[in-house]
Amino acid sequence: MTETIKRKLSDSSAARWTAMLIVSFTMMCGYFITDVMSPLGDMLTRSVVDGGMGWTPTEYGWFSGAYSWLNIFLLMLLFGGIILDKMGVRFTGVMACGLMVGGALLKAYAVSPLFPEGGMLFGFKTQMWMAGLGFAIFGMGAEICGITVSKVIVKWFTGHELALALGLQVAMARLGTAAALFFSPRIAAAWGGISYPVFFGALALCIGLLAYLVYCVMDRRLDKSIAAAQGEEEEGFKLSDIKFVVTNKGFWLIALLCLMFYAGVFPFLKFAAQLMIYKYGVDPVMAGDIPAILPFGTILLTPLFGSLYDRIGKGATLMVVGAMMLVAVHVLFALPILNEWWFALIVMVLLGIAFSLVPSAMWPSVPKIIPQKQLGTAYALIFYVQNIGLMCVPMLIGWVIDRYAKFTLPDGNVSYDFTAPMWIFALFGIVAVALAFMLKAEDRRKGYGLEEANIRK
């Protein structure tokens, strides 16, 4: 009898996997919108005469980095983390979904024929600024939703299959990215406009918001069962807890590794379709297909490596290997060898493996370093540091392409040489390798348990 009363809802595997699926679905819709424009970069930067929108690569880089504008400059991610730890996952999740829907609609409007063309502001098209603002509002919601979903999963899966669950959540998110890369150019070509895939994504997000509302019902029940099992509520978050997080060396190593590793992946994805067109001779309508392999590959591998981490451990080692593979991939893309689509495909598969190894080990390692009540803040700070890269790197790469990679062919057409951008991406990988080794050493010194299995026997 006592046993029954003491069971928490999260002890039921059906309940915890259902919760995981619901919140991951919401996040998946968010990831669709995040990358919906990535395979359309060529369409955006082609001249209006050629059926494009006439943006410069620099404008495209600024727009791509806009995802992080509010998160960084208004410190929205930090506030989001504090709101999460103070107000809980129900309020914060619904708020984040609302921001994502609003931002996505604004972005879709900006690139639709409804938006008046021709205006300029600070040397850039007003259309880029408006689309960027929409993307920035969306990005604020998406990042806050990301930390909320992470906290939800940690809440349900601690002591169970935590890394597998976090891996599956990331895998579902990648499905959203892959769908964006694959379907977006097709929807835009079939319906005759860039705004259509974005409107489609906004609609999907509304369904994601409804799904999250369903999750809120489950969350209320979980809280009740936790209160019944523990007899009293956990101590709440205090602002002074931030000090605990930021004075932890292991935390900073993870945050910086996250910055460098992700700087070599997500911003790369924004330019990958153009790399396929101009280096590997892929048809523009199919330019998103090879980059789409990356998220597709990670769908299987991230939960697989997550489950490995749960059962066997070796989290720090997985991060070292993943970071090393990232360097190899960008060097292979940079070298002037084998400019064939099949070679690009093989390298992209390798990147898929790297992009599964590091996230599957990195995210479940955070709760080993930071206690649960500070987890919202810890994830928010890590995302904050990561967002600096997500904002600055596309801007840097766009500028480098404009300045050093653009050239005119004898027939008068414009083309691009991606060697310099790819070496920059490789550099981020090299720093990530160094950080991963430092984290492994710190783990050995402090005994965080990153090399230990997550499932308690």
Ligand SMILES: NCCCC[C@H](NC(=O)[C@@H](N)CCCCN)C(=O)O
């Ligand atoms: N449990 C944490 C999962 C994080 C997954 C991670 N997402 C991020 O790092 C986001 N801050 C940035 C998402 C940008 C989307 N293009 C991931 O690996 O996706």
